[in-house]
Structures are given as C-alpha cells and as structure tokens.
Amino acid sequence: MERILAHIDDHFDAHLDQARRFVRQPSISGEGIGMPEMARLVADRITELGGRAEIVPTDGWPVVYGEIDQGAPRTLLVYGMYDVQPVEGETWMAPPFEGQVVSLEGHGPSMVARGVYNTKGPLAGFFNVVHTLREVEGRLPVNLKFMIEGEEELGSVHLPQFVARHRDRLRADAAYFPFYMENAQGKPVMWLGVKGILFFELTCRGGDWGGPTVRGIHGSNAVWISSPTWRLVQALRTMVGPDERILVDGLYDGVAPVSADDEELLAALARTFDEQTILQDHDVKRFKYDLRGVDLLRRYLYDPTLNIDGLVSGYVGAATKTLLPHEARAKMDVRMVPNMEPETVVATLRAHLDRHGYADIELRVNEGYPPAKTSVRQPVVQALIRAVRRLGVEPEIWPHLGGSAPFYLFTGELRLPFAMGGLGHGGRPHSPNEYATVEGMKRFEKSVAAFLVEFARG
Amino acid sequence: MERILAHIDDHFDAHLDQARRFVRQPSISGEGIGMPEMARLVADRITELGGRAEIVPTDGWPVVYGEIDQGAPRTLLVYGMYDVQPVEGETWMAPPFEGQVVSLEGHGPSMVARGVYNTKGPLAGFFNVVHTLREVEGRLPVNLKFMIEGEEELGSVHLPQFVARHRDRLRADAAYFPFYMENAQGKPVMWLGVKGILFFELTCRGGDWGGPTVRGIHGSNAVWISSPTWRLVQALRTMVGPDERILVDGLYDGVAPVSADDEELLAALARTFDEQTILQDHDVKRFKYDLRGVDLLRRYLYDPTLNIDGLVSGYVGAATKTLLPHEARAKMDVRMVPNMEPETVVATLRAHLDRHGYADIELRVNEGYPPAKTSVRQPVVQALIRAVRRLGVEPEIWPHLGGSAPFYLFTGELRLPFAMGGLGHGGRPHSPNEYATVEGMKRFEKSVAAFLVEFARG
Incomplete structure (x- = not known):
C-alpha cells in the first residue's frame, strides 16, 4: 500500500x-x-x-x-x-x-x-x-x-x-x-x-364545476364565477395542515421504522452533527421543529415530505391587472423514505383529492423513483x-x-x-x-x- | 330637435x-x-x-x-x-x-x-x-x-x-x-x-418564524425547514372558505343594503337579463351560485369579492426542479360595493392576518378607490x-x-x-x-x- x-x-x-x-x-x-x-x-x-x-x-x-x-x-x-x-x-x-x-x-x-x-x-x-x-x-x-x-x-x-x-x-x-x-x-x-422522489404537478382548470374554461377573464366576474385559483388553494389546504403536517391519509403508510443499525448511526452522527451550520448555510433562522440532535435528524431522514416547488396562476407581473384566472398549477414533490413506492404515493394522492371532492384537479407525474x-x-x-x-x-x-x-x-x-x-x-x-x-x-x-x-x- | x-x-x-x-x-x-x-x-x-x-x-x-x-x-x-x-x-x-x-x-x-x-x-x-x-x-x-x-x-x-x-x-x-x-x-x-377596488399584494417570506430568508434552497430541506409557500396557502385558506365565501371578519361590515330604487331597477333588469349569454361570453359552464334573475344579479352587484388575480412562488418552468422557495406572492383584489372604503378594508384584512398568526405576511396596497x-x-x-x-x-x-x-x-x-x-x-x-x-x-x-x-x- x-x-x-x-x-x-x-x-x-x-x-x-x-x-x-x-x-x-x-x-x-x-x-x-x-x-x-x-x-x-x-x-x-x-x-x-x-x-x-x-x-x-x-x-x-x-x-x-x-x-x-x-x-x-x-x-x-x-x-x-x-x-x-x-x-x-x-x-x-x-x-x-x-x-x-x-x-x-x-x-x-x-x-x-x-x-x-x-x-x-x-x-x-x-x-x-x-x-x-x-x-x-x-x-x-x-x-x-x-x-x-x-x-x-x-x-x-x-x-x-x-x-x-x-x-x-x-x-x-x-x-x-x-x-x-x-x-x-x-x-x-x-x-x-x-431518498426517493415523486415529482408531480397539480393543475386546477375551470370546467363543469365552474370557473373560466378557456382563458382568464375580467376579474370583476369573480363575484359570480368560481376561481380555479381559490379551488387549488382549498385543495392544497386539505393536504397539509397549518403545522405543515401532511394530512393525506395513507401517505405515511408503509414507512419503515428506523432500523437498529440506523439508530446506531444516528447516535454517532448526532455527536458531530451541527444544527447551527445547517441554519447558517441555508440562511434560515430556525428549523420547522423545536428539536435537536438525534430527534431532529430522525425527522430529517425518516419523514416523508410534501413540498410545493412552484406555484403559479394568473397575472404575476408588476402592474395592476385584475383577472379571474382559468388555471392554477402547483409543482410539487414527495420525498420518499425507505419502503415508500412512487406508485403507491400517486394512488394515495389521487384518492385524497377525489375523496375531498377534487376529482377534477389533474395530477400529472413528471418523475418518480423509490429510495x-x-x-x-x-x-x-x-x-x-x-x-x-x-x-x-x-x-x-x-x-x-x-x-x-x-x-x-x-x-x-x-x-x-x-x-x-x-x-x-x-x-x-x-x-x-x-x-x-x-x-x-x-x-x-x-x-x-x-x-x-x-x-x-x- | x-x-x-x-x-x-x-x-x-x-x-x-x-x-x-x-x-x-x-x-x-x-x-x-x-x-x-x-x-x-x-x-x-x-x-x-x-x-x-x-x-x-x-x-x-x-x-x-x-x-x-x-x-x-x-x-x-x-x-x-x-x-x-x-x-x-x-x-x-x-x-x-x-x-x-x-x-x-x-x-x-x-x-x-x-x-x-x-x-x-x-x-x-x-x-x-x-x-x-x-x-x-x-x-x-x-x-x-x-x-x-x-x-x-x-x-x-x-x-x-x-x-x-x-x-x-x-x-x-x-x-x-x-x-x-x-x-x-x-x-x-x-x-x-x-364598484370600488382595492388591489393589493400579499407576500410571505422566510423570517424569524422559519423558512429560507434570502433565496430558494434545495427542495430536500422542506422536511425540516418551513415553507413560505405553504404558509401563504394556509393564510389564504383562512380568508376564503371552500364555498368561496369570504371568512374575513368585518369585511361585510358597512355594506349598504340594496336601496328600494335599486331593487326596482333589479326587477326591471331581470326581465331582459340573460344568464346564458353571460356564461357563453365568458366560456363558463355555471355560475358560482345556483341562482337566477334578481337573486343572481343581487349577488353580482352587491357582494364584495376577494379575488386572487395572480399567485406565484418558486420554480414554475417546464422542467423538474425541486426547490424550497423563500417567497410566495398573491396579487389580490377586493371589489367594493356601496359604502365600503378602501382604508377600512385594508385595516380589516391586516387585522385578520394578524389575528390568525400571520403578522409576518406583508400586505402592500397597489391601488384603491371606493365605489x-x-x-x-x-x-x-x-x-x-x-x-x-x-x-x-x-x-x-x-x-x-x-x-x-x-x-x-x-x-x-x-x-x-x-x-x-x-x-x-x-x-x-x-x-x-x-x-x-x-x-x-x-x-x-x-x-x-x-x-x-x-x-x-x-
């Protein structure tokens, strides 16, 4: 050597x-x-x-x-x-x-x-x-x-x-x-x-349920015509609570418990893991949870996440323009932890939307693979x-x-x-x-x- | 003549x-x-x-x-x-x-x-x-x-x-x-x-409450760092219910009752008013309410509205990109009916956000004038x-x-x-x-x- x-x-x-x-x-x-x-x-x-x-x-x-x-x-x-x-x-x-x-x-x-x-x-x-x-x-x-x-x-x-x-x-x-x-x-x-990832897009468009179907229309119509944008906001709100906990029934199903080997690794990791460096590197003032060390790491590594990567609807330029948009889109991802499978997650998300009355909201998968x-x-x-x-x-x-x-x-x-x-x-x-x-x-x-x-x- | x-x-x-x-x-x-x-x-x-x-x-x-x-x-x-x-x-x-x-x-x-x-x-x-x-x-x-x-x-x-x-x-x-x-x-x-209008923008940014403060960061951090985008969604959801009824306490305060003169005009108007033409002109399948004639007109003319003209956050391009955004913005307007005043509406909206724990969300007025x-x-x-x-x-x-x-x-x-x-x-x-x-x-x-x-x- x-x-x-x-x-x-x-x-x-x-x-x-x-x-x-x-x-x-x-x-x-x-x-x-x-x-x-x-x-x-x-x-x-x-x-x-x-x-x-x-x-x-x-x-x-x-x-x-x-x-x-x-x-x-x-x-x-x-x-x-x-x-x-x-x-x-x-x-x-x-x-x-x-x-x-x-x-x-x-x-x-x-x-x-x-x-x-x-x-x-x-x-x-x-x-x-x-x-x-x-x-x-x-x-x-x-x-x-x-x-x-x-x-x-x-x-x-x-x-x-x-x-x-x-x-x-x-x-x-x-x-x-x-x-x-x-x-x-x-x-x-x-x-x-x-981790695995499921990257998908939710699109809410006007349709049989109401809302403009072809193009955004004058904003004054919002008083009597429904808004796909509000509808998407409402649908999103059913998926995640104010504490950012995922409300999609079944999304946590099948998540593997942390193995004994992993717990050992976490314990070792916590000795050198530095919360402050993470916060500083990302210009963030505090974590989502008031946790430290192993407890924080356990969340980081073993919690599935439902994130909004991007959100867009209507007119977003600098000017004043009133519009009732005909479409709203959310680009989202689920980070999958051990034992989660993209196919199952897609089915769970779809069932959640349907169950909450949002069968009209399109769920299109861009990419997905397991952990x-x-x-x-x-x-x-x-x-x-x-x-x-x-x-x-x-x-x-x-x-x-x-x-x-x-x-x-x-x-x-x-x-x-x-x-x-x-x-x-x-x-x-x-x-x-x-x-x-x-x-x-x-x-x-x-x-x-x-x-x-x-x-x-x- | x-x-x-x-x-x-x-x-x-x-x-x-x-x-x-x-x-x-x-x-x-x-x-x-x-x-x-x-x-x-x-x-x-x-x-x-x-x-x-x-x-x-x-x-x-x-x-x-x-x-x-x-x-x-x-x-x-x-x-x-x-x-x-x-x-x-x-x-x-x-x-x-x-x-x-x-x-x-x-x-x-x-x-x-x-x-x-x-x-x-x-x-x-x-x-x-x-x-x-x-x-x-x-x-x-x-x-x-x-x-x-x-x-x-x-x-x-x-x-x-x-x-x-x-x-x-x-x-x-x-x-x-x-x-x-x-x-x-x-x-x-x-x-x-x-009608009058109040055109304003809500902006949720990362700050003392959490979330990225300077730039969007890698989406994998969504598991332990809060999302300004989800926070804006949650805040919006407190303002309007699933039936699109405004939940902002006090927003309906001061709205003038329909005058006798106006009721007379409405009754006359309903005789020539054609719901189907409105729907066709706007490519819309149905109104927000199952109402017709005077009842629908009354909503159209005398209900205040809280509309989302535009919504944007994070990455909204065609590709797959995971991101935890540092900012989310909603461009919104309130259409004001008789007796409503922009200053009162602004104060009502601000108080609503504060009361629901969203004092950090910026409310910036672009334009406003009464009916x-x-x-x-x-x-x-x-x-x-x-x-x-x-x-x-x-x-x-x-x-x-x-x-x-x-x-x-x-x-x-x-x-x-x-x-x-x-x-x-x-x-x-x-x-x-x-x-x-x-x-x-x-x-x-x-x-x-x-x-x-x-x-x-x-």
Whole structure:
C-alpha cells in the first residue's frame, strides 16, 4: 500500500493532466455540446487502461460501458457521468474548460473548471488509480465494470432503459460512485443511500364545476364565477395542515421504522452533527421543529415530505391587472423514505383529492423513483470506511441523504449494494468557479486505491 | 330637435373625418407615443368650437382642460381620455392608426382603428354634436367643461392629483362620460355607477418564524425547514372558505343594503337579463351560485369579492426542479360595493392576518378607490334615459357595473352626480381590430344631442 500511495505522490502532475484532459472537453448534455467527443474520450481511457469499452446508444445520450476483467474473485460496477451543467451567462475567474490551477482563498491550490467536482475530476481520479495499481502491482485486485452515463444533469432520463436492457452485463458484487466527500469544513461525510422522489404537478382548470374554461377573464366576474385559483388553494389546504403536517391519509403508510443499525448511526452522527451550520448555510433562522440532535435528524431522514416547488396562476407581473384566472398549477414533490413506492404515493394522492371532492384537479407525474440505501454492514460500505480510516480519517456516516438520486437502479433493479464517496473536496457544482482542491484530488486517489484493496479483501 | 338630427345626417361624412383626425394620431400612454400631439389636437378642437382650452401638466401625462361657457343655467363636466392601448405585436385587418371604414361581418360598415371605441370615437362624436348645435341653434343649451386625461389606460394615476388641484374649476351640475353603450346583441346597456377596488399584494417570506430568508434552497430541506409557500396557502385558506365565501371578519361590515330604487331597477333588469349569454361570453359552464334573475344579479352587484388575480412562488418552468422557495406572492383584489372604503378594508384584512398568526405576511396596497354611483332619480341620469327614449330606444339600466373605475372623483371628491353612455356600438377594446359601427357612431351623436337638450331642461 505504501508503494501505491508513493506512486500517486510521484506522478501526481501527470494525474492532474488526465483530469485536465477530461475537463477541457466541454460536454453539456442540456445544450448538446461535445457529447460524442466526451463519450469517446472516456471509452478511450478505459481502453488505454487495458479494458474493453463500448459507446452504447440509448434514446438519449449514449452510455459508455466498459470492463476491465482481471479474473479476480470480486467485481465492482463503477457508476459515473460524463456530462456537465451549462456555463452560459456565467462569469468565471478562469476559463471553465481549461483546467487551470489557481489559489483559492480558504482552499489553497485548486483546479477551477466545469465538471472538476461534479464529476469529471473524481472519474479521472478513479482512472488514475487503475493506472497506478497496474503500474505498481501489475494488475487490479478486483474486476471493474463501468457504466458512465451522459444524462445525469438531465435527470438520468434514459439510465433506467440502459439498465433494463443490459442487466446481464451489469452483474457485479457491488456498485460504486466516485465522489469527493469532504465538505467545506473538511468533514468527510459519507451517505449510505438516498431518498426517493415523486415529482408531480397539480393543475386546477375551470370546467363543469365552474370557473373560466378557456382563458382568464375580467376579474370583476369573480363575484359570480368560481376561481380555479381559490379551488387549488382549498385543495392544497386539505393536504397539509397549518403545522405543515401532511394530512393525506395513507401517505405515511408503509414507512419503515428506523432500523437498529440506523439508530446506531444516528447516535454517532448526532455527536458531530451541527444544527447551527445547517441554519447558517441555508440562511434560515430556525428549523420547522423545536428539536435537536438525534430527534431532529430522525425527522430529517425518516419523514416523508410534501413540498410545493412552484406555484403559479394568473397575472404575476408588476402592474395592476385584475383577472379571474382559468388555471392554477402547483409543482410539487414527495420525498420518499425507505419502503415508500412512487406508485403507491400517486394512488394515495389521487384518492385524497377525489375523496375531498377534487376529482377534477389533474395530477400529472413528471418523475418518480423509490429510495435506495445500503446497510452499513455491507462489505462494500465497510471497505470504504476502512479505506478512509487507513488514511487517518474518521468519516461522518449518514444512513442516507436528504436528497434524491435514482440509485434504486443499483439496489432495486440490479440488486447491488452500493457505496459512494472518497476523500477529497470540491464545491460550487452547477455554479461559476466550480473547483476541486489539488490536495483533495490527491487524497481522493489514495482513498480509492485503499478502497479497491479493501473491497478485494471482502 | 328634428333640424339637429337632420344636420347630423347631412354632415356625417365630415363628422367621420373628425373621428378619423383623432384616431390617426397615435397616443399610446404606456409607450409614450404621440401624447403631446394628441393633447394638442384635443385642445385645438375645443378652441375651434369656440371654447378655451389648456393643456395642464400633472406628474404624469397632462390633462386637457377646456370650457365652453354659454351663460346657460346648467354646466356639464365632460370626462374623457385621449390615450389608447398599445398595438405592438398585434395583427390588424386595417392599419390601426388610419381610420378606414370596412364592412365587418355582423356589424356592417365600421371604422376599424385603435381608440375608435375606447374612446376617441365617442369623444370626437361629442365634439361633433357641439359643432352641430352651434351650427343649428347658434349656441349650446348648457355650459361645458372638459377634463380629458392622458392616463386612463394606465389606471388614471394622476387624475386624483388633477382633481384635487383644480377642484374649483371643475364645479358643475353633473359629470358625463361619452361612451357607446349598445352591446354586441344591440342592447343599450346603461350603468349608473361602478364598484370600488382595492388591489393589493400579499407576500410571505422566510423570517424569524422559519423558512429560507434570502433565496430558494434545495427542495430536500422542506422536511425540516418551513415553507413560505405553504404558509401563504394556509393564510389564504383562512380568508376564503371552500364555498368561496369570504371568512374575513368585518369585511361585510358597512355594506349598504340594496336601496328600494335599486331593487326596482333589479326587477326591471331581470326581465331582459340573460344568464346564458353571460356564461357563453365568458366560456363558463355555471355560475358560482345556483341562482337566477334578481337573486343572481343581487349577488353580482352587491357582494364584495376577494379575488386572487395572480399567485406565484418558486420554480414554475417546464422542467423538474425541486426547490424550497423563500417567497410566495398573491396579487389580490377586493371589489367594493356601496359604502365600503378602501382604508377600512385594508385595516380589516391586516387585522385578520394578524389575528390568525400571520403578522409576518406583508400586505402592500397597489391601488384603491371606493365605489361610485348616481341615483336613477338624478336629473343627469333621467336626461340620458329620456334622450335615448326619444330615439325610440329603451335602455337596460344597471344600478352599477361589476367593474371598477375611479368615478368616486366625481361623486366623492367633486360631489357631482354623473352619467355615462349614449347610443352606438363598438368592440374589441385593447385588442386588434377595435371597431365602431358607422351607424352606431351616428346614433351616438343623435343621442348626445338629445341628452344635452334634455339635461338643459333639468
């Protein structure tokens, strides 16, 4: 292991150049810029490292699929993405597609580039580790498979299609998502899962029940013609009480109790968890509940949520204009905690609206997938924990994220435990001056090398 | 009277040219196009007719003030406007600032031009009547004062200022607003007043109570951080019940009972009032109430309303984006019926929000003025009714409009009874192909001539 770490130190300038090779190729999925070129670059890199790679078409941007078979007992499926967010209209301190290293206040020398944090930097770093292990050991301790998608920034639209079509090729012992997990305070944060999400839209339009049906009409008619806007407000009010508690009967049904393992993780987490930092980071004065520590964390992680992401009706410009709108829309989401399923939630919401007399209100689902998590006891998770501890770091372990990602594809579709993370720090994803610290990029590679060695051990 | 009507018939081509002179001069207050030129044209017209005119500055577009003093016992204050709506982006069958006469299906020969209906046509027509009376009789039977504003399409922003500053000059026996009052079905509809309006905005932002204070934050935080959007929904729900009845304590206080005169008008009105036409015109399937005739009319005219004109919060684009918004806004209005005052309504709304625990929700008033109406018994109203009857027409008389206009300036500030209307038909105000029928323009002039004669008689 020492030889491996020393090799990373000795060749790190060349490793940075590999990361630079990736970030220099723009690959903006949302604008269709440089996507085939980037897919080719990733596939070529896998081939350079002795693997086989294929650019597999989907109904959207292709997936780069690769294999490095070493005849090892265990196989790891590496998930990643080759697309990045747009930079249109942003002002950067260094060109976003060059990979300059600049000194950032509070962070030291850092590479500033679109994608260097999210997530070309970690992906390039992973490949550097593969290269290093082959240089030092002659071979890898595990077999690798790669599934590198080009639509993560679009919501992984066609990844389910790819997974369904290539289930057999994707067989492995575990999945892994390379990512820098040290936050701005230098704390290494490790998540064992994600919440699910149901993103949907409620639309109330005038119809047989009343209200204008075709266009907004003069506001003076509100006195004798019903308002779809008021109707949507009334319907929403049946779904959530003044204390923000969800009133939709059955929405909490099936929510899994917190497991003993998770309670243990929560207790540990509460020792380093800092409520004030959360409030400050979000410019919020107080939480929804007068709770602290484990009790607050339990709410955060295990409560389903019904959120209004957006609400619009009628005239919302600066002027004075009276209008009786013909339509009101709410964009909403339910964050789903373990054991919740999008289909059940949709049925529950629909039944609630119908039961309260709002059968006319349209419920249209935009997107939905269930939560996904891996037990802390899984070998792949334990391997990652041991790896960072070998580098002298004690991770803060979260049973799962408050956020969502379609990792049910691993846990549900492919029945694979998964782990994500690695040391390293970066920031400002989706924003100007996205960065990763040079020191963190190096620490990342060392932690990944240790992870692969630990994972091979089982 | 016969000689007057014949003179109008004989000289009507010249009269149409006068209307054309007005519509050919663009005068778009909202875009600042042609405003001084149009004010000058109106002032010149008053001078041509033997009066004195002045273009009086305000903090916005000037008001054209004029007088034609005939030493008559009675004085009429004519209110009008010289501004029109924009035509930007509209497609017209004839250029909007030419005044072409074209044959319109269902309407016959009509002048198509911006402002010909709203309201340069009626204004030019009124001046034509003054010209005719002077030609035929040598003098007018009444003294005239003119107050022609340039900001009607902007909400008459500086008209209160003008009235306050020139109260003495505006003394008269009654006010009159020239307008074509025959609707698309050929029915002459006469309104004796308008509702008042309070236009305001409610804004709920994150603050000491919770919620994001500076910007929208990641939607996953909705599980432990409160939502200004849900809070606004909850607050709105306290104001109006599921049956759309207003729940704001005190909002109905002071609402005047329907007077005996108005009940008589309602009973007459119900004989010609057609519910189905209202529904069809607005593409609405049913009214808010299962009422008909007088009962429905009573609601329409004498119920205050609390309407949501617009509602907005968070992300309302087409994509999937989870967000916990930091702000939610509702643009709202209260239509005020007789005896309601904007100041009282504001205080009532504020007290309601405070009492329900929403003291943090901002209530900002954009505009507000009380209702205004004139009794059917007033001589100016009776004169207009007699005038149209002399031309063989029985008007449908409404105690007041469902809509609003700042006519409290007449009834309240200046203590003047007022009347509005005249025969004639036009349509599509604020829209492409705004028109007035040539036949209607002629009927308008005849009815105005009869009105001035009747008004002089008392």
